Amino acid sequence: MELEPDDAKPATPAALLASRAARARRNSGLSLRLLGEKVGYPHTYLSRVERGEQLPSVQLAEALDEFYELDGLMAELLVVVMSGEVPTYGQKVLDVETRAARIQTFNSSVIPGLLQIETYTSALFKESMPGKDAEKVALLVAKRMHRRAVLETKTPPFYWAIVDEAAFRRPIGGPAIMSEQIRHIADTIEANSNVRVQVLPFKHGVHPLLGGSLSLLTLRDGLTFAYVESFASGTSIEDPAEVLELTTLFDIARERALDSGASLVLMRKYLKEYEDETEA
Structure with missing residues (x-):
């Protein structure tokens, strides 16, 4: 019924x-x-x-x-x-994201938004947004889940994510949610040839994008703009010289990251650890 x-x-x-x-x-x-x-x-x-x-x-x-x-x-x-409750600095990236031919992103502390599952996003928002009532948190979670659809369209953008190992090591929501989250990423990589994920491991030391996140969005006419976000703030960047500088930093981080195969091996290592914790 x-x-x-x-x-x-x-x-x-x-x-x-x-x-x-x-x-x-x-x-x-x-x-x-x-x-x-x-x-x-x-x-x-x-x-x-x-x-x-x-x-x-x-x-x-x-x-x-x-x-x-x-x-x-x-x-x-x-x-x-x-359009509601989105910071002004983030509104443009939401608009361009739906029209992008290529999305390149780096995240230093959490799983990138377009790869997050609902339970992970919910746990992340609840813990990182003290004072927000449950209804507002639920709406923010729903909006992020809505954004994921961009990877499931008939002509999805090429999506390349570099993720710091810290995002996999930090158990947001606990081991059960982390197991589900990592499994989702692995399944997405296998099911969608347009999705690439590389892990930047602790053992490779310092890299030029520590402490923040960067998105590079390229439209089908080749125009690229950047979006840099840190704690409770963000900046959209369109100046070609500044975009080129940020693209170079992204390329350096990508060069220091594990390749796709080794990244998947490391993700599965964390998946096994979280599964063992869940079963203990």
Whole structure:
């Protein structure tokens, strides 16, 4: 039996989006399973959207608009949700990320956002954002999960991540979540030939990107801009000379990282350690 979402009046754009999706389906007289068959999406995914547990992808929002004849309502609500509570310095990267032909990223302390699983992101936000209420944390988690869809489109960008070993060593959420997180990365690498992940190991010492994160986003016309983020702040950089300088730093870090095969071996080593902890 399908449980319907709460019909209480939505207090946020995200809750309104979920409520309107659920109402439109109920008005159509369809079950989640039948709707899934008609629009071509898993009924479990549709259920999470209606419950407000996951944001729809742009493609799903447009499919629901077309199926229900909502004149773009779902897509417009999604834009409102995605634009809210995003720092000004991060808004451009979210926009360009969906149009990028190539995304190169370095993270020094946590798993890159596009590779994170929901439980890892939730644990990360809860611990690193003291004072945020549960509803806001849940929305931030949903937004990050929504961003992951960029790697699952018909024409995904080439994604190259360099991750400091510290991100695998730091047990965010505990060993069970870390096991699931590392397994997800390994599965993504195997399933998506556009995804490359290299680990920069402790044993290789100092590198030029210690203490922050860097993203280089290249559009299909070749234009590249950089995004540098540190604690509670970030900067979008478009000046060609500055972008070139940051690209050079990224290249040096990549040269010092393990190759793809050795990186996967190291990730599986940590996976085994976390699995052993979980079973102990």
